[in-house]
Amino acid sequence: MRQCLFTRLFSLALLAPAVSMSSAFKAVDGSNVALVATPSASRTNDSGPTVEAINKGLTTYDSNHWNSWGGRAPYPATVTYTWPEPYSLKGMRVMWWYDRTEKNHNDNVTLPASCAIQYHDGSDWIEATDLLDGQNRPISSIGLEGDATGYNNTVWNDVVFSKPIVTAQLRLSIMRDGTGRNGVGINCWDVFGEVADPNLRSVSITGSDSVVADRQLEYSAHPVSATLQGIAYSWSLNNANAQIVGSASESKVKVKGVSGGDARLSVTVTHNSGVKTTTAAKAIAIKPTPPTEVVPYLTGTAAGRAPILPTRIVVKGLRFDTPTPATEGAFNFGEEFESSLAPVVWDMSSFSAADYAADKVGTTFEVKGATAPGSRAPGRPAKAVVTVNKPAPAPDYNHSVTSENVIFDDVFWKPKQLVNAGATIDHAIVMLESTAPNRYAVQNLKNAAIRLDAIASGDDNPPAVRYNGFVFQESDLYKTLEGFAYNLAAVWNDPSVSKARKTQLQNKLDEWIKAIEAIQYADGYIGAAFSARTNVSAGGAGNGQHRWRFFERHEMYDIGHFLESAVAYTRYSIGTGQNDYRLYEVGKRVADHIVDWFGPNGKRVEVPGHQEVELALMKLATLVEEYEGAQAGQKYRDTAKVLIDRRGRTTGQYARQSGYSAGSYSQDATPLVDETRAVGHAVRAMYYYTGATDVAVTLPDGHPDKAAYLAGINRIFENASERNTYITGGLGSGETSEGFGNDYGLRNARAYTETCAAIAGANWYQRLNLYYEDAKYADSYERALYNGVLVGVNLSGGLFYYACYLDAGPNNRSEWFACACCPPNVIRTIANMGGYMYSVNRDKIFVNMYGGSTGKINVQGGNVNIRQVTNYPWEGTVKLTVTPDADKDFSLNLRIPGWIKAQKYQQVKITVDGKEIDSTPSDKGYVTIAKNWPVSGTTIEMDMPMEVRFTEADDNVHYTGEGQEDWDQRDKVVVERGPIVYNLETAGVPVSATEGRDARQVVIPRSMKANARFRSDLLRGVVSIEGDAFWGANKEPQRIELTPYYAKNNRGADPSNLGMSGTGDGSTSSRVWANASGRGVLIRGDKNNLAVGQKAKLQAAPKVNFSESDAANNFVWTVLPGPGRNVIQLDGAPQAGQTDSAGPGKIGGMGKTRSASTATYRALRAGTATVQVTMRNSRNETIATDTYVITVGGR
Template structure:
């Protein structure tokens, strides 16, 4: 079996080399990762970010854990403190675990005595909270029945309890802490918990038969196996993989958790995006450790669906807020893109594991795209504010926050940023893979040698890279240099996105002499006898290029994105003369100048040129524009932003004149409609999306903001406008939402009524035309004119269905 899987992984590469007549043969050996502790960065891009993570993000996240009761919950569970369990989620325990993991990575790179001592104190709280048999989930130990909707009334009662998710993050933190410090304090806690999990879950009689619910324990158990050598951890990880999609023990099958059918039968990526990325990362670990080609074949099918139909140009995944996950193929809406920060991190995890299994650069290409765009957009340059979702377009309603009630993203960022050097190199027998170009020094251990590699480069701003190779012993081996897809003619390794022009040639030289390195699987392979001091120079063209999306990606039609190197650029209102973005278009072929601005956004390359601007009267004029890296937007306050820019006037948006509706404040009135009911009887909540003046194309057009009644089915729901002043009104137009999603079926309502505000009371309008509930058009209602400061619509949702409004106009 071991030989079979190696042949499967390496067959394409072997054929490629043979056809070139090269005597070199790729080693029949596993590809091994190079620990991040062996790679030390000193560049101007990543090193400052990692230092900010160490000095700002990690301390900030720990402070938030203190403020929000995360540590108190462990103290209460351990009997060290009295009080009520705090927080709103059963998985709040993972917040400290993730920050501990990030802090441990930081300690390994740069020792900090105060941080080391702080971790010891936190770990002592965690250890105290662990029950005698190894169980550890504080809301269960603390009997927090306020959260029983998550976990029930006893251990392991519900598949979505997140108890195993808590365990997985515990193991990840424990392994990182052990490897960074050599201390077993947290590792022993993790081992006791893992032993319990292996005892409770499995195929045997008396064991619980079901998958993990929210994956991460699969790859965490695999990691624990690699540290301890305990075979049962790998067996249990494999069990959770195999149990997915089988519907045993009466648990409901669900696309949301990728549990709709066995993994071996899956061919489309669906459901919650973070769960998907974590699950398939765990499957890749299990497949690699057990040499299982069947699971790897399934992963290839699922990955291909993701990369060819559901991957954003920024490397983000997960288009919908509903279910925090995937929509149908080619649904890549920009304004409403969810692209959760955690999902981009999960995308890196998954692609990294796919690379390790295959040695194919296409996985490293997607990894790099997510790394430089979708991941780091999730954290401010100051290191203390975070995005949960990462849209590719904004009207200015998006703003990073210091913390969230559901705070998975800040902690995930802290643990990921410190580990970036992990993804740079890999070895295979005596050969070396170079996946990322970052100025650094690395100490690599191959099968028969120790090799120092030094990179000198200003990447990603410049494409020149110098690598100095210093093997301890002069030796023949291959140096594999990834030639990114963006430096050729493939933004991504599928037909989802294409460049509108042809790439210029890249060049490689060794000791000043140009070489024609064999290119296969995306790597230029230089096979020679290397001696200390050999210098390799790579020159990747850094031209500004325009990217076109597949025509099936509806929201990107007529638009082009801007890319230079691995960096996606955007227009932000702050940099435009009129502070507007959507009224502009940039034709393909427009010249753009790239220049480095050391004083802007901690130092970035900016693109400048001349765009076309559509005036309110429809005329077009030339205007200067400036584009910045997408990852740095919203660091100077909220503003308009767009990644995909119209290429012609047809797709630009004339800035609309303000209307009664657009100037109104939008509210949900949380109370049943009763005729003449006083305003004081209702509860108001802010709403968004129905008065933004974007015209919907159809009732399933969710590409721009809209309002939906989340988790409401068959109920009477309301939406209200609070006007900026009294108006006399006599007509409204309502465009109803109607589309399918696994988080709820959204349908036009069964019926609706319209009310106007009369003093403190709501009164029904006197309708002069029928109330209609048609799809794919505005539903107009004429009524007897009223002078009022507000209107409210009340929609009776269809039985078993939810609903919503895309746009609501008032005249």
């Protein structure tokens, strides 16, 4: 980095030649006044350079300095310095920036073809003449010299003004020497001079040459010198075609058009110096007010259903926002916004039920109305044109039962939902409405509305408003709004939640909905950053002066989350009888905007910077068809699909007008159908794969893309679940920015595992479960929900994790984040938990999760009620009562959780009305009960064994580099029970009643006897696991108590703190993967209770240190002597094999495949037998033994 900062006085002789790396000005006195100027440019490269760099007094020789590359904007390009007062300028110098030395090029940045120096005389731009070079030789313009290196150019081009130029603005008018995307650039521009004579000399007026009648614009007076104090201003107009609004005695004035014609605006400036009084005038054309036109509202309705009519209608001729500047290039991003949404009142007597009766399918009818009194265009006739469609058929694919139909009343989810609907929501309201830095989510919308309201009132120079935070800040509001809807649906009929509380939340929703409506454009667009015209680029790129120009600004991501909130709110409102369709209307408009702009036949070929809108469009499509009939939502599905198909393709028909391309980080390097693994940012990836799965499953069988989509999705899932998922269900290793790294790169202390990624992953797995009707996907989302998601919030609901580490020292949650995507995501997920419980495919109900609850399920038009009574996940007993509204034939499919396969005893007992049935699950993990279900009800009881499990680590997850120990999971174990992953923290390693030890130094022996017990006094009620372990390098005996990972860091480091308040963080250490010692073998069996003649299949699974000398070589099976010796017998020779344990959903959790042995035993007679297996190494030494008890009853 070179300095180009110069001393105040310049009297050194100029070095020869005239252009030089180090220059000074002979006979030129003055300082570098460029340092106090404000730079601007007519065009700047969109990719990051900034014009503000040219006068910082530093040259850095990189592409961050100003250049105009990338567009076909008009040339010459201008770069301007503006001072707050006139300066007497003596000379200047420019160091050009370029990255290609050839001239006449159609790309890159090259030296200019020419450059003129111009100054503003108060009324117009004047070209500077009488120029000298550094040796006092006459020149016609500034030099265009540079060295041969381009990037590292150090050549100055010097100019001396033979007569000082007095001005407050100086600019370079630069002509490029190329075509296409070719541009010019400046590394540094110095100007030397001093403050001019501080006396009143002249005045000029700046502002638009025209004003529209009934609108107003701002005009400014610019006296010379601008620094004078006590200047008096007097503005006037020469006729009544325009009028002054407000004060006429300030430096700025508002002028409102009244009627067509011309007007002349004058200002007189008075001061007791210089000329004392001076005047200026400006001609203004007054344009007539454009006529208004009410645009008919086009919609549909399902036959037999009254249409949903909007509360607002589009009126042309009512300006909503100021135009965006035109641009030249592949696409003109300039726009005008001369239409607005106006309130409308419908004449409900203008149509009847006969108009949308079943026999009217395919016809249209009109609803008459008028724009509302008090609106900007009151009393204009309006109409809605309604097409009557066939009702959408019942889904012929598996779909989830939405959360408003499943209400929890259990010991696990119900308390968490109440905290979520209470303390967490209240905390979120405070954070979202805060005007502290990096909060502002609600205030950004309100500020944008202030600006738009001013424009609606006729002010085309609206006040600048503040926008704070990230460019996607409003998405946090939308996710919270979605959570509000789920929460209210969950507690609507709960007597423990007061009516006042429900009213309070609904009122807050109303306030937020109005704020959203206030910034919606007539074409449906919503985006607070654009409406505020902010240049904030945090979390994105570019500026907010155009819509849809910089796709890193995540406009479609925001809209996607808004659409999800609109769907949730509408379902809640209809489900509770409020019938509020406001967000449905707003959502349809913005979705139609996305279709019109980016759909198959849209204006643009683009992809979202951050995926989300794809899955949201699929959700909306389903809702729209429920109300508006078959195929009414197909355009949204088609648009979701085309947005997916474009990713990874950027040329030919897929060339993007914006030029956006994000590579593998945003899953944009390879098309979905060609992808082989999970890549890039984990949250974007999961949203993307979810949307793609939604699209795939709704494509008709035989569609050419269906098989290709599913093949790609399956490859990605296999890679993500088997090699890139943490045992907590977390995703994103932190090897790359918030994303996937190399396979098995699952570090613990640096595990990024963003809460949002676990949530997004759970949603994707649910979609896969729905399509394949395979319980392994429900296993995946259950793991994520109970562990990787719940850990994201503390028990009292006011502190949150963004990254969720599996190995940590002090690691407290935060009350909120600058990028606060995770807290609202947790809110909506906990509130929506009922949506994961059941799914329906025609006459099949799937029970995918267990929890005390009441469910209402629509099965082929009939209602089926399911009541679950259970203490799951703490106990494995579940009682289901199934009661249809009328006798009905269907099948009930009970998921047998995959974690059972990792246990010693795996046999599940199921009874139907007291009669035991075969509980062997299908290959897809469900037990099917198909029967006629009576209206009197059927009782099903399940007893799932629930053991403490020591899950062995995957040997592939290791790194031998120094300082990377957290990457090595060899010879470590995780303690699990049911779906819960356990964690050891300081308070669980007591060295005294009030002092705990570093949990990371605990060593768990594989032979540890684990005692699981429910403690209502600990962490608001959990099953804890106690046992005798070791601590430290000397392996001191240590009693430990493990608690659920989701409840970590709620009780500090004090063992006496039981964490019931849920507010105490301060844990000094925590660990999921604990060091392990000893060697073992575990027998797993599919059945331990047999009838005579039945068989049990047993497998011996090694549990050993990471050591080749400990590797299992052979296994010896025996039935121990005693009364049970002849109860069973070996059925054929034991079979050598491997444990199938590569992946969280497989046997053994995360463990690598290891040599194993399988034996089958046949029951001969009643009694109890004990089977023993002896595991030996290659030296025939016994490594470990285990036993398995089998009980045989009668035939």
